Amino acid sequence: MTAHGAIVADGRMAFDRDDDDKARRFRAAALPYLDDVYTLARYLLRNAADAEDAAQECYLRAFRHFDTFRGGPIKPWLLAILRNVCRVEYARRNALAGVQSESLDAAEQCAEGLWADAEATPEREILRRFDGETVQRLIAQLPEQFRETLVLREINELSYREIAEVLAVPVGTVMSRLARARALLRDAWMAEEKGTHA
């Protein structure tokens, strides 16, 4: 009885020890990317309170599944988890609102033949004129799949391969979505410029 009890006690302690070590490794590896996770959540959910909840849930899940992380850069792994958390939140919102997910067709259409020639003002100046908040708003208005691709590239600074991994799509899809995303953003930027001077 005594021996058995000791082994059980040891087993539990060894488990605690592992868990403790795991927590330390996780902390050191994952916590430095909290700003990246939170930033993506802000762009995907477009709401600070929901973004905090999503980031919290992301770290909870990431820690639970840390054993399945196979090494390499951890940032794409974390962002993929965050994105899944956000998709659950989308589904919940849509169910609440009783709507289908954002229409992609409309976005695809408006990205066609989008290129408008720049006006007299050099583009460079137009692009620099807006403050961070305005740019954030313009990005927030992009359709979901273009928005996430653009944010992962320009703000989270992931490579194409890493983005493909996060979105679970081929690299070619990443490239075409990014091309569309930039065309849409540039268009929105020009429209904003016209609006502010109208």
Next chain:
Amino acid sequence: MTCEEAEVLLHALIDGELDAGHSREVETHVAGCARCAARLAAYRDLQQALAGGRLRHAAPASLRTSIERTLPKPAARASRRAVLKGFFAGGALSAAAAASIAFIVLRQDRDGYILGEAISAHLRSLQAEHLTDVVSSDRHTVKPWFNGKLELAPPVIDLTAQGFTLIGGRLDYIDGKPVAAIVYRRRVHVINLFVGQDLGAALPTRRLETVQGFNILRWREQGMNLLAVSDLGREELEEFGDKFDAAARAERAG
């Protein structure tokens, strides 16, 4: 190359994702096509306007705290003793298992943890734009700044002439205890030199390790632990150690 192909590939070009051969092809096409050249220039401008970090959101401190709270706490000293007590009492474990537990308890536990903490502190300092609390290349400004904030007087040495520019100091935490972080820069690389007491194993000599892609040089002097963390190459970090050591010795002598 057609304009249609170039339109997609010029994004890969500005993102630095194209190999040399394809880059040349796109550039050749753009050189002979005003329409594509205008697009390339416009997207380059767009990319520049998005860069610089102003579109990032900093996670609120409360979020960081609440995530920290959900993770298992590092075990206190008492529980470490409990592990040892547990296996002595049980007596059922083999010598090898005992040795490996001792290894975990004594080395991983403390030393590895400290190194992990030092790397986290280094990363935090780079990401949060909180590299320095006191910005100065004058050691006579940096050194007194630590007075009253720590129970030790960290050696602050100006190595600018030796190629490592002192850029300031910061109060940081390793293992929940305040430490001095003295910040140097070499080219674009930052070196955080952490100075504290009881930071990991008592090493007889200086030791260079690579952990999670960072180089860490540690040594002891005057009863203090010093840990230099950087993404600098091993040789250059060793050089930093040599220069620091020589200057510290000269200072004590003079």
